[in-house]
Amino acid sequence: MKQLSNVEFMLLQIIAESNPASGYDINKLIDQRGYREWANIGTTSIYAGLKKLNNKGFIESEVSGEKSGKGPLPIRFYITEVGMTALRDEIIVVLSSSRERDNRFDLGLAALPFIGKEAAIEALRKRLDYLEEALKNIKQKYESQGSTRLPLHVRVLFLHPIHLIESEQVFVSKIISELMEEAKGHV
Incomplete structure (x- = not known):
């Protein structure tokens, strides 16, 4: 089918x-x-x-x-x-x-060497800002719809992207830290 x-x-x-x-x-x-x-x-x-x-x-x-x-x-x-x-x-x-990932972001990560560490750090910090705004919007909508009072099949529509975004925030912060460490080592 x-x-x-x-x-x-x-x-x-x-x-x-x-x-x-x-x-x-x-x-x-x-x-x-x-x-x-x-x-x-x-x-x-x-x-x-x-x-x-x-x-x-x-x-x-x-x-x-x-x-x-x-x-x-x-x-x-x-x-x-x-x-x-x-x-x-x-x-x-x-x-x-099914996979839940943005393949274009993966391609961008693979191309980090072509933009330099400072530009990569700045771009990834903007991604953190973007993720924070997206997280805030989803959480606000979740709360306005009733949050924990919602049926499970509706709650998970909100909780899954919330957890994915929070996980990506940790991941992006780690990349930024590693890029900053590498930049210090090459000064």
């Missing part, structure tokens, strides 16, 4: 959880859970993903008879049996084998 895109994977999860889910419900959960911050999901990719899932037979849609306010009747999305099987298969594959 072909792997689902990140958008399709996320949409299937939300639809399976809400079953049915309207576009409004989907967007609300995406915002509440912070998917936009770490999954790079925009509104147009949501609707394109829903269309792809529908074409694959993973979801079905119907116009809801319930209307609140102006505008067209909302469309409700339901996960199919085939969609639930695809979702379960994808969860097993992702949990058992």
